[in-house]
Structures are given as structure tokens and as C-alpha cells.
Amino acid sequence: MTRYNVRETEAKWQALWEERGSFRAADDPARPKYYVLEMFPYPSGRIHMGHVRNYTLGDIVARYRRACGFNVLHPMGWDAFGMPAENAAIEHKVHPGKWTAENIDTMRAELKAMGLSYDWSREISTCAPEYYRHEQKMFLDFLAAGLAYRKESWVNWDPVDETVLANEQVIDGCGWRSGAPVERRRLAQWFLRITDVADELLESLESLERWPDKVLVMQENWIGRSQGAHVSFRLTAGPVEGWGERIDVFTTRPDTLFGASFLAISPDHPVAGQLAASSPELAAFIATCRRLGTSEEALETAEKQGFDVGLTVRHPFLEGRELPVYVANFVLMEYGSGAVFGCPAHDQRDLEFAHKYGLPVLPVVRPEDADPAEFAIADEAFIGDGVVFNSDFLDGLPVAEAKRAAAKRLQETGQGEGAVVYRLRDWGVSRQRYWGCPIPVIHCDACGLVPVPEADLPVTLPEDVRFEEPGNPLANHPTWRKVDCPTCGKAATRETDTFDTFFESSWYFARFCSPHAEEAFERAASEYWMPVDQYIGGIEHAVLHLLYSRFFTRALGRCGYPIVDEPFSGLLTQGMVCHETYRDADGNWLYPNEVKRGADDEMVRVADGAPVTIGRVEKMSKSRKNTVDPTSIIETYGADTARLFMLSDSPPERDLEWTEAGIEGIWRFINRLWRMMTEPAVALPAPGAAMPERFSEAAAAARRAIHKTIRNVTDDLEKFHFNRAVARIRELTNELSDLEGDGADVAWVMREGFEAVTRLLGPMTPHLAEELWQRLGHAELLVDTPWPEAEAALIVDETVTVAVQVNGKLRGTIVLPRDADSAEAEAAALALPAVARISENRPPRKVIVVPNRVVNVVI
């Protein structure tokens, strides 16, 4: 018996595909295109199982579409800028560029060993000047279009990485990469005006029909649109120095304006700062608020506190009503206008604040059926829908109408207007790091901010940098900053901030369409290939990367770049790869290959047989040591085994548990296929041999199974039900191995079945399938063979098994001709002994017949 030689076989076909350029994509407007893309990896060192899953999913889609006749673009590249390269530089004294390049070489080889159908001629790396020069140009265009700007602002400062983080990169008050608690600092930063397109980003979510609902909801929440009104309150004592005489607030409840009893401004509000200059008590209060931080538990436990600044403002509608102004620790400067009016009767937080500071509670909305004379607010604010009262011109209106009426009156009297406010904030793109794309701007004492002239692009990173000192190596560099001002020629300095690495990943997908073009995007290529038809990656990018990319395409479009608005028309978010965790008696984590099953089925340590406790199944991570190295799996079992396991065990969007037993199972299946097809029980006819005139009953049944499987697997692949597709192929395999007989008909059907299985497995286990295809006698490569088609006549059975129920309970089955009429079905059902026994021969009250499915006899 010839054993399946995985290593040789996989290497052989990989070399041949490469030699023949099987996966090279050529722009060909005459053919329908399909662009499938997996989120490109950060070159951290070696590939991990998450990559294997991600790229297997992408590859099955790419190979399937290619077989279906699409002109498929399936590229790969490297998200090569980032912190780990700098950390490596600090720890191992290796230049980030060298470290990155070596990692890319390692990982490219690992990916190639997986047999992924990439067009490697389009490979890009974002740390190459040929790549990032385009984004420097984009930035200059954004600057000219007013989409990029610089301002001083409070930033999230990561004290470990010594850099600024975007809000999206702060998770539970800690840096997303370092995990260190984030501090607040005030710095001049570059921003992209993503809020400019907030409404468009929100509204267009509707058009993304092939995105998971979950992701759409997350983006919707993140953008966080609130409809309300701006209300302008005039200070009674006249203007505050350096500010003006009005304080603007945003509210979603203009209908409750008559219930207002105070104004609260943020500690960071300019008016608060101004007043603090002459009030040490206020300054102290503001300092206390700042110290509180933004971590979750700080917010939970923090008491709502206010400081009466001694000012009052006029109510916009009530002559003579004056409201006190507080600085309050719960008002955020970053949202709305940094100030709110308090309506204690209809907002729980305002109510608590009012109780604490003895402010009036004035109910102005009551439930429709409540008696106005008796309706009162005690400890709970009334936030429900109802009727407005005690409110002059709003009296009697329902809440929704009162909101509109109040906004209208505000506008008429010049005291405000209806407004929409977003939670989304502009994207801070400055990072104080070396290993990123330099921001192409020069600071000149005389001219201010001067964009680097296009002719001088790219601004490249200096090679000779030191990482010994903390902070930004670019700022610490002795000469790199020094440059003459392009405008006035005097000595000036370069901007030393680099871009957030999400900048690079916000347009790479479009660069793949024309990766070597002189301009960023070649118009014809972009118009042909974009958008990405199927994008595949982790759910962790549901907001960050996917939202930035959607913004970027729009911003680029405004600047005249040839690019579509929505970059990804289909999105698949795959689940994580998990594994059991193991610990020794001292609680130390152990790698899976450090443990084994011992005598009594207990897990023990390989080294010394010491007992091991099995922990929860968790996401593979280095910290828990529950990782399995893909390369060692591929060396042992081959890429096809790893790929098929990735597909077979769980639906792609769910988490997958990696198990040795599961891998073994797939390995057995692959060897079984090999034996079955290379040593068939009957001698197979030549490829393309004429179909026999007659088939035995068993052979005919097998043919139906073959064609049904083709149809079902095709259907499953279309819907990404890969685990089901694998199950169906296995089912057919079982059926073929049960097919007996040595007639010419059986032999012919056997070949038909083997070929079907081989072709259906092509996208999943490409090397095995290619080898089997050749051994089945085909000269043409399987990758060049079209997807099989099911014969329509064979996927419809002549007879069907119909369930027979009595009062909804299954009592037996009957076999009927397909589409038999109801009377025939009913008669056959009633003739069943079991039906007669249970009904005790009483006539049924009713008989429900669902054709080809069920007959329900109601007694």
C-alpha cells in the first residue's frame, strides 16, 4: 500500500502552481472580477493559528470563486509599521527595519507552505518608502482639503509606550497594546476630520448587506448619533473675560427646558478655567476632578460633585427665571459643547445633583393618565414618554412634538436650534514613535506649519537611531529634524510625530489593485477591482480598522483619488482559535506539547510524569501557553490537514477549539481518501469514458447522492457553511465506500464519485485534490478545472419518505412517489397499522398533508 506522502506532494504542487503563475491576477475588464482579501498580518515573528484560520477561510473563497470562472484577486502583504519592532530594537538591539524584514521572510515562507493561492507578485509592505510616500501625499491632500488639522487637546497618553492613543485604542482605561492605565495630557496633535463624514458613515451602514449585523450595530453605537438642540444661555452679569456672554449647551430633551434648574459646565470648559484664575477654591476643585481619571471604577465610585461658581444665566423662555452655574465633575468637555442644563425631574443624575445641592425639582412631563395636581417626583426621575405641562407654549404636547416646538422657538428667538451631535470624535493620528510613517510637515518659526513640498516626498526615516533613551527616537535624533523651511529658507524643524499605524491599513486594500503603479491608485485598476467583494478577519477590528477605512475611502474620494466610498462589500468575521489550558501543581502554565495523557487517563507532564490540571478552553495566547505552532503541525500532518480541520469543526464566525484528536481525525480521513482512490475496489474506466446505458439500483442511488452533494456543497460554500460542506463530502465518501458491485456501471459511478469528491475538496485541501486529480488520469491541473455542476435530473428523488404523525407525534413513515397527491398520502398514512392502533379505528377529525414532508392525523 502506498502511503500518502504529504511533504513531497505539497511541495510539488506548490512549486508547480508558482511556476505556472496559477494565481496571478491580470486586469481583464472582459471577465467578471472577484476580490477576496484577508486582513493582512503584522509581521510579529511567526504565523499563529489565528492566521491559519483567517487565511484558510480566504483561500477557500478564492479557489472556489476561481473555479466558478471569476477573475480572482487574492493578494497578501504586511502591515509592517508598529510598536513591537521598536520593542525588539530596545530589547535585542536590532534595527526595527531589519527585525521586520526578517519576520516577513519567515512568515512568507510559512504562508507559502500553507498552499495559499496568493498572487505574490502584488505583495506590499507598508514600511517601504514606495508605499508610505503615497500616504504622505494623501495627508498633504487632506491638509489642503481641510480634512487634516492640528490642535492642542487632551490626549490619552500611554506611559509605557510613551505615545498617544486614539479613543478606540483605549480599552477599559488601559492602552490596547501595553495594558497600562492611560493618563491625560495636553499636547498638540494631528487629527483627521472623521466627524465630517459621521452622518454618511452612519447612513451608509444600511447599504452593507453582506456585513454581520453585530458589526453594523457596533459601528452605529460608536458613531453614536444624538438628535437634540443647542441652547444658548445668556449670563446675567455680563460677559466672562476672554469668553463672551453666552454658555451653549447641548440637550436631547429641549422639551424639558421649563424644568431646568441649573447649568453645569465641564471642569475643562474655558469658562471654568477663566473663573479658576481668580478663585483658588475653584482651581482646587478642578484639579480634584482631573485627578479622578477616566477608569471605570473611578467613574462608578465617584460621587457627582459640583462647584457653584457664583454666576447665573437667564432661562431662554422664562422672563425673570435665573439658573445657577456649576462646574460639575460629570460633564465631559469632549461631548456636545461641554455644558449641560440640569432638569432634575427628568434625569436621574440631575435629580441626585439637585438633592445634594438643594436645587428645585420642577416636573414638566407626566404620564398621560397621571393627574397633574398629584404628579410629583420623589427619588426617581420620570424619563418616560408623556405629556408636557407647566411649560407655557409646550403645555399639552406629547414629548416628541414638544421637542420640535421647543427647537423651533429657540431658533425663532435666536437662542439656539435643533442639532445633531455625535459620540464619534476626530481621529488623532499623531504617534510619538520612530517606526511609523513620518508626518510630512515642517515647523518654521516664521511661516508656521509648512507642508513638505510634493517634490521632496517621501520623507524617509533615518537609519541611525538610538532607542536607549525613552520617548521618540526621531525627536532625539541629532540631525534628522533640522531642515530649511521650504517657504522662507530659514532654519526650521521637521515634525517628529509619525502616523498611527491604522493609517497604513486604511488604504492598503486599494493599493493591491495597482501595487507597483507610480500613483497611489491606477484609475482603471481601482475601478475594475474595487470594492473588495469579500473581506475576512477578526471581530476585534469591527470598529477601529473598518471604520477608519470607510472614512479614508471617502476622504480620498473628496481629494480626487479614484476610489469607491465603501471599500468592503462583504465582510466575514471569524471566531478565535482556542485550546485547553494546562498548569502544573505550582500553578505554572504548560504548553500542550509539554503534557500528555498518562496511565489513568489523567494528564501528566511529559518531562517527569507530574500531575497536570486541565483548565478552561481559552483563546490561544502566549501568556497562557495554550498555543500550538502551525508550522510544526504542517510539518507533521501537512497543510491540507490543518486547513481541513480549520473548516470542519465549527462555523467560521464561531470560536474553534483546536484539539489533537480533531487533527488526528482529519489526518485519518485524508489517508482514507487516498487509499480509496489510489486503490479502488473496482478498476475505474478511463477519464471521460462513455456513460453506461443502465445503472443498477445501488449505482443509480449513488449517482443521486453524488449530484446532491455537488449541489449542497456548492450551496454551503456560497453561504460560508464550510463545516457543513465538509460533513457532506464525508457523507458522500461513506456512501461511495459502501457501494458494492463489480459491474461497469458501478465502476463508472465510482469514478464519477471520486472525481466529484476531489473537485469539491479542491478549495479545502488543494494539494491532496491536485494529486488525486492527476492520479485519476487528468492531464489538466485541478486549479484550472471548472467547478462541477450537478445534474438537475439527479437531485430530485423519484420517491420520498414521508413522516406520519398522530396528533403531532411521529408514529411511522411511508414511502410515496414524489409529489403524490394528498388523497394518496392520506390513504397510505391511515393504512399504517400504528395509526390504526392508536386511533382505535375512530375516524380522524382532520388530516393535514404537507406534500413530500408529513401527514398529521388529528384524532
Place this chain on the structure above:
RNA sequence: GCCCGCUUGGCGGAACCGGUAGACGCAACGGACUUAAAAUCCGUUUCCCUUCGGGGAGUGGGGGUUCGAAUCCCUCAGCGGGCACCA
């Protein structure tokens, strides 16, 4: 607190639009082959009862709609995710 999602055998998971629950696999058990083991092959495997013909229960709990519910509705519980001093 608000918003989403999930809950099916020992395990991963199937089950189309409300129509035979448990496909396919893993694990386990029994058997064949073998001096033995591995590999392979054949069987059994939701639970309970059984006179071996069958019978009963069953998709997180409770209730409802329906001839019929894993699937639809209400409600409770558990798990997971997102957002959150958001005005």
C-alpha cells in the same frame, strides 16, 4: 444601566420558510484482523422503561400561538460581546 447575540447527547456541531431532532465528526464501548500493539475494518452510542413488538420523555426553566415549535411570541435564568458620568 443601555444595546446586541447565544443556550441542542459525554464533546464540537447538523436540522432550509414552523413539518421524521441529533447529519457529519470527536470521544467511549463491543467485535474482526494480529503472537501483541499500531494501523485498518465491522458494529453500538440522547435518556428512561420494555414481555424486544414497542412505549415514554427530550433542544436552559416556565407559559403561549399552532394540526404540528429547537425554530414564532411572552417571561425568567445563565453565558458571551459591544457601549457607557454621552447631556
